[in-house]
Amino acid sequence: MSAIRLLVLGAVRRHGRAHGYQVRNDLEFWGADEWSNTKPGSIYHALKQMAKQGLLHAYESAPSTAGGPPRTEYEVTEQGTAEYFSLLREALTSRDKMDLLAAGIGFIVDLSREEAVTLLRRRIKGIEGWRESVTAYYKPEEGPEQLGHIGEIMHMWVHSADVGAEWTRGLIERIEAGAYIFAGEDGDPFEGVLAEEHENPQEACGSHGGEPA
């Protein structure tokens, strides 16, 4: 599974209502086009698929206010919100797939501080388990160097997993030390969304509240 659905759901959710181009710009702003597959086609495809599956509700063809073709706007449904949190939790515990993890970190503050830490700890457990199974599998009969240069591949993966675990521990520490504002806490929640030119100021403050779960 790629990170695109999580990214798109998260972007739309932050706006309350958004069209494809807005999502695209946000993801670019976050640098997601560098570390994930956020080509235009993928974004529009994800929007359409998720609309078809009821995760998003599509408002057809609002005429563009700034040139270009008419645009379709989307809103996250209840079902979509559930999926969002499910994907988010999955992303934060995933061992492989740096892009998933990155997307998860981007939205981590939508969870409570405790849950964030719990999930990150689970991630470390996952890495450690994987590490054991891999090193067990690859240290068979005839000495360590019977693998030749192929051994380098395994070392690379194990090493990078170790570093990932170490980095995660650091993040947990920072979070436990009080860094950042999480869901349900006082202070400005970090938005990190590109401002829309204020065409309809009175519509800009719909509270799209926290998770029910």
Added chain:
Amino acid sequence: MSAIRLLVLGAVRRHGRAHGYQVRNDLEFWGADEWSNTKPGSIYHALKQMAKQGLLHAYESAPSTAGGPPRTEYEVTEQGTAEYFSLLREALTSRDKMDLLAAGIGFIVDLSREEAVTLLRRRIKGIEGWRESVTAYYKPEEGPEQLGHIGEIMHMWVHSADVGAEWTRGLIERIEAGAYIFAGEDGDPFEGVLAEEHENPQEACGSHGGEPA
């Protein structure tokens, strides 16, 4: 670009002639199914595409010697060999995409020792350049912590790139110290291919020689 073409070309090349199931087993043996997309469908698709593009030559429908449906065998063409080395060089210099790098390492001994080192050094240069551009882009006006938790994402990528560069330096050292047998050197080249049950012993020794370039 994914690693599958390189992996498939490399696997077929090592056998001289191979059918899809053989390739699949090799990739599994190398653990490539863990770190790359080597599902059966992808392998057969890659074989067919590359045959269509003239990188492989297909020998239609050799009847299976061990049960199952008849199988199609493939051989790497001259054009395919050129593509193989091109992909291999690209893989070893790629900054992102761990799976590409892993595949590249798997076939690195098909290059000369000097070229291997050169490419790995180029890889480090690439990482360093990328690092600079990223940190420049993400250290803008209002202090470092204006990014909020989004900064964690950048730190993660930069950190993992640094670790990747460091690991590459270690590999270069080992190679320069004489580890492994590279193309054109004395000693058994590492094969790491699953032995075929010797059905046609006299066909098993076709020399599929080194690169012309």
Added chain:
DNA sequence: GACCTTCTATTCAACTTTGACTAGGGTATG
């Protein structure tokens, strides 16, 4: 010998990703 499992070998439909393309409108330039 009927049945079940395993191994061999591949195909297929559904889905996702990619990169190039379309097209309207604004804006600067000569």
Added chain:
DNA sequence: CATACCCTAGTCAAAGTTGAATAGAAGGTC
């Protein structure tokens, strides 16, 4: 005021990926 260029917004065909399904043969077992 024509033309070139960029920004907005999205579509599309081709390619790649996935997971499940298919199907023949061999081997065990009751």
